[in-house]
Amino acid sequence: MLWIVSFSSRHLAWNPSDSMNVFSCSLPSRTADARRRIDSPRSPNLKRLTSRVVRLTRRKQLHQIFEEIEIAKRRYGKLNTIVMNAVLEACVHCGDIDLALRTFNEMSKPDNCGLDNVSYGTLLKGLGEARKIDEAFQLLESVEEGTAIGSPTLSAPLIYGVLNALTEAGDMRRANGLIARYGFLLHEGGNLSISVYNLLMKGYISSGVPQAALALYNEMLNLELKPDKLTYNTLISACVKINKLDAAMYFFEEMKERAGKYNQEDIFPDVVTYTTLLKGFGILKDVRLVHKIVLEMKTCHDLLIDRTAYTAMIDALVNCGSINGALSLFGELLKLSGWYLDLRPKPHLYLTFMRFFSSRGDYTMVKCLHRRMWLDSSGSISPGFQEEADHLLMEAALHDNQIDVATEKLSTIIKRWKGISWSSRGGSVALRIEALLGLTKSFFSPCIFPRVNPGAPIESVMMPFKAVQPLNGNLQLKEVVMRFFDKSVVPIIDDWGRCIGLLHREDCSELEAPLWKMMRSPPPGVTTTTSIGHVVNLILRKRFRSTCRPHYLQPINNVGCPTN
Template sequence: MLRIASFPSRPLALSSSDSLNVFSCPIHSRTASRRRRKVSPRNPNLKRLTSRVVRLTRRKQLHQVFEEIEIAKRRYGKLNTIVMNAVLEACVHCGDIDLALRTFYEMSKPDNCGVDNVSYGTLLKGLGEGRKVDEAFQLLESVEEGTAIGSPTLSAPLIYGLLNALIEAGDMRRANGLIARYGFILREGGNLSTSVYNLLMKGYISSGVPQAAIAMYSEMLNLGLQPDRLTYNTLISACVKINKLDAAMHFFEEMKERADKYDQEDIFPDAVTYTTLLKGFGILRDARVVHMIVLEMKSCHDFFIDRTAYTAMIDSLVNCGSINGALSLFGELLKLSGWNSDFRPKPHLYLSLMRVLSSRGDYRMVKCLHRRMWLDSSGTIFPGFQEEADHLLMEAALNDNQIDVAIEKLSTIIKIWKGISWTSRGGSVALRIEALLGFTKSFFSPCIFPRVNPSAPIESVMMPFKAVEPLNGSMQLKEVVMHFFDKSVVPIVDEWGRCTGLLHREDCTELDAPLWKIMRSPPPSVTTTTSIGHVANLILQKRYKMVIVVRHSKFSTYDGSSLRAVGVFTAEKLYGFVSPLPLPPQPNNPRNR
């Protein structure tokens, strides 16, 4: 873990005689004067250092940030608050909240640069993102009481930073609690502003309760608040989430009517509006509406269609089965990328087209896209993308009746990727090839589940959640240490009974520590309808020791508190189901006697 050290400042010590000698020199070389200005720490220009910290933050090179800060401290002595605020933001951006807290406390020391409102806002945002909400509320209370170091003022930016972090984390219960406690700072004319309602609607959608976002729109209208473009975009996204596309089109038309009626260009639909609608109707495979939206986008003279919009149009046409229209737009996008590199397609778009074409057996086209993805795409081609592209090429060859090519591709996949998931799309293709080859020429050493059906729901074999004796996160390890005598992992719950993490036996090293501090979070979870085969892949591939099983239900409240754990499935139980498939007996060979 990196550590910020406090270095003593080294002011330039010039005696009166030295000063006289400096100004009494009759001739100075320009190079010497430049050298003196360069090394003088009296009035250092730290703008370049701040810009450097910002660039390193974007790259998430936190270690390099602190290396350069240490060098700057040795050179200049004490750094100013602007630079250290940039360092604090780097810690938060990289997710190291503990280091952010140490940096903040180092800044607040009397012999250091001090902290201001920006420092508090950054730290509050980091505490919210790190789910350290209790510490964030304690910090806000100290600001409100006037006991906080640096005398910060309780202002809307401080509240907005923490509120947005809580909403991004999906913690709507504490977000509503924050508004109930400090909402008086955010109120404009006695009511919460449209921006606050937009944030809350976004939070309800991300937490899986889009119905609440629509209900909040009615509350806004009752209070006389005017919705803006972000409000409508959020509402359309909520309607798409719950498959109420008629309501989404209603808000879309209302958005355009309002923009024309009141001559408000800032309410007119933008790229986000159109791409959200395309996603919804593309999933429903409503080709008529998708073509109508695409035509409207291309006919708007003042509407700029960027790469994201092109990607949404092509994806929706692919989902609707209009492959010719998708390829036409893809060719148009490639032409634009020749003029402007910002239009170069992402690897995701190549894969979308390859999925459809491989199922049709168009090996020539899939092979072309497979090759051009490495040359013409923009962004990082992650290993998962590479593996899927290889699987799709194998599938296209098999569907095109090129069996030898498909076998060759399967052999290459096994050699490069060290195996294949038998529940994935590529795994089903490999299974078809295995059936053609027979077990005598099998590429794999197959395993079977003799007592369970891999396609059965995990609910049929899971252990009840209460049977594993979950522990409360507020307890200390020394109180429950004997639980780990015969258990390698135990789920941890909060005061509302929700599973917040898993505590592994190897992490039990501090007897006085509370369980929430040493647990690992968040726990991997699946629904009760997930297949046993999918959960087996999670455990075998990700090396999970325990998977939490939750049950979906219709939410009657705004938060997701009803989504609770109902069972667990452990690696030990999986290993009890698996047994190797016996190989056929080999004939006796006299040479081996």
């Protein structure tokens, strides 16, 4: 079909003045643009600022957030409620409730941005997490009575914030009290919503009563409420807590049955479900079920296996002793992490393998894992993890009969970490190395008590008071400074001869000052019948340099005891 367009002669007539109108109306001049920029105020780009606050919140850089907010205030003037709500959320996320309260009060001032429901919900969540429950209830009461600034409405999100904090803390008494008072806001169809039941289940698990979570499930069934995925995951977690893994598998199979029978894909087990089951069966060392769950996870096409899932699978396999399967998955994870940085393993995974191989005495493998942990792991390595890794390397060398290497590692640990805890796994290894080295090559300069019975009274080995040569506290340091040339600590007495403190060499800083101004508190008192072993433990544990006999208040040094 041919379309014919007709033009009237009026439209085709040329007017000489139109040539100027065509150009003048379509393109504004630069002068007009400049005038418009001067006349109109500059609109602040607060969306970019809000995004910046959110990013800094994830990094917990609260100080940086407030620095940039102050710069923005000087540049733009008053900020809007959206930006300040993001700042309030940052304070809550970083756990600084006092700063959150100050920010909230600043927002409530008449010359500021004001408050809305989001502001109140964020602060209520923060008060709950900080366990300031009384303040949270007072804030809710002000909202309920209509006296709150900004006229917020009492709604379910405000209640959920406090309820979630209470259940995470395991404070079920107050959680049930909150529902009893404000539960009418949480009803759906005449009953409490599924979300409320999920929170209560989580709370009972946190409080150490997972059986109550199973009772809530029966209550939901009686009310004809259909559990969702979060409900099932919470129930499975409760069953794992009380080692009822048969019940956990029942809920697991029920999830898959409902998802397939009723075409409810949102009910199908997710990564959280599988990792929870792996944790339970890994603790019980059930190799068959662990392998079954791992195989099911690997063959499920719709399941996204992230770093947490890989870690759970490897931990469970290591706990069950299936080290070959764990190493296979670990190699797969390292290979995938070359393409996806989010899959780079955490230091925890390296320590898991190091614990296993150090007990086997495989020093080469532990040394390799120790080195690769610094190069290939994701995130920062905490000092606790670093110290444990050094201990495991020492243990592997000892179990591999490389005594010289183990001794070298022990020396490095002492220099780097300024000691070692005897109650730790590395401490027991250090004791075995000490026994192999003997007293002449010991790292810890052990106290030698020749022919001393630890059960004997301390009176049998204590020094006389006069032999210690105490100093009067009123003396100036310049008068007795040479006493500290060969003595690291000297008892201080008053005019009546009573011990009032100890003056240490490192505290002697003022020559013109009296000794009592620089002394430390007096040593602990023991009776003359106290056993030598008890006094030695007291000195070693508290690092005291002497003890005092209370009847005569005479300082004594125990023969053979170390001095700091």
